[in-house]
Each structure stands twice: as C-alpha cells, then as structure tokens.
Amino acid sequence: MDPRISFVTLAVADLDASRAFYVDGLGWSAALDVPGEVLMIRTGEHLVLSLWLAAEFEAEVGPIVRGPGVVPVTLAHNVATHDEVDAVLATARAAxxxxxxxxxxxxxxxxxxxxxxxxxxxWEIAFNPGPIGQVVLP
Structure with a gap:
C-alpha cells in the first residue's frame, strides 16, 4: 500500500453552512456538489476534502460519537511565511x-x-521552517 491519503471526509451538521464557509467564504471550488448530501473540494494534487451531511455519513460508516469537547483531529494548511499565516487567518475569520x-x-x-x-x-494555519514543513508546500 502506498503511503498516501486520498480523501479526508468530515461529517457536517449543515452542508449549506459548510458550502457558504468553504466555497463562498474561503473561495475554494467545489469539485462535486450534491445538495443535501456531500460537497467535495480538491485540496491538493491527489487529495479531496469531502464534507458529508452527518446523516449521509452515518448511513455509510455508522453512528457518530457525540458529546462535549473538540473532535480529536486537526487539519493543517501550511504556508511559506509568517505574513501568510496572518492573511489566511484573517480570510477565515472574515468568512x-x-x-x-x-x-x-x-x-x-x-x-x-x-x-x-x-x-x-x-484548522491550523502554520509556517513551519523545518524540512517537513517544506515537503507540504506547493
């Protein structure tokens, strides 16, 4: 098996709110948009962010664990400079x-x-000056 990830799939409560945030707010483009079901956004050469309405997600993979706290996963968007970190965070907050x-x-x-x-x-917006940080930059 090749060491790679093809899709990151997240269950969302309100697909319209996710579309408004990611597509309208952040300016990302939908690669596949099935209203009431799923929104897929190409986020890398071989990577897709898949946002599934929670009910559709549960129908395929099983019940979602719910409760207080933060989901124990983070997503990261790395950039090349400190200023880009500030700019991306400002864009996200404006969205x-x-x-x-x-x-x-x-x-x-x-x-x-x-x-x-x-x-x-x-989402972590990061400037990582180390070698691993350089690997993930386009």
Whole structure:
C-alpha cells in the first residue's frame, strides 16, 4: 500500500453552512456538489476534502460519537511565511470562522494559529521552517 491519503471526509451538521464557509467564504471550488448530501473540494494534487451531511455519513460508516469537547483531529494548511499565516487567518475569520487562537511563535520553531469551521473542526494555519514543513508546500 502506498503511503498516501486520498480523501479526508468530515461529517457536517449543515452542508449549506459548510458550502457558504468553504466555497463562498474561503473561495475554494467545489469539485462535486450534491445538495443535501456531500460537497467535495480538491485540496491538493491527489487529495479531496469531502464534507458529508452527518446523516449521509452515518448511513455509510455508522453512528457518530457525540458529546462535549473538540473532535480529536486537526487539519493543517501550511504556508511559506509568517505574513501568510496572518492573511489566511484573517480570510477565515472574515468568512465566519471561530477564532480559536491567535498565531504565535511555537516552541518547535514555527508560527501558527487556529480557527474553527462551522462544525468546530480545527484548522491550523502554520509556517513551519523545518524540512517537513517544506515537503507540504506547493
């Protein structure tokens, strides 16, 4: 098996709110949009972010665990500079993102901050000057 991820699929409570956030707010393009079911956005050369309405998600993969707290997963968008971190966070917040944390210099040598999408999924916007950080930049 090749070491790669083809899809990241997230269950969402309100597909229209997710579409408004990702497509209208962040300016991303839908690769597939089935109203009331799924929105797929190509996020890399071989990677798709799939946003499924929770009921459709559960019908295919099983019940979703619900409860207080944050879903134990984060998504990351890496950029090449500190200024890009600030700009992307500003764009997300203008689109209605929850401003989870302001960016700051991290102990590991990078600079990052977080926002939450309409379903609370946490996105880290990061500048990572290390070798692994360079691997993920376009």
């Amino acid at each position: 209605g993102a929850d401003p989870v944390s302001e960016p700051f210099e991290r102990d590991w040598g990078g600079y990052s901050g977080y926002f939450g999408d309409p379903d609370g999924y946490r």
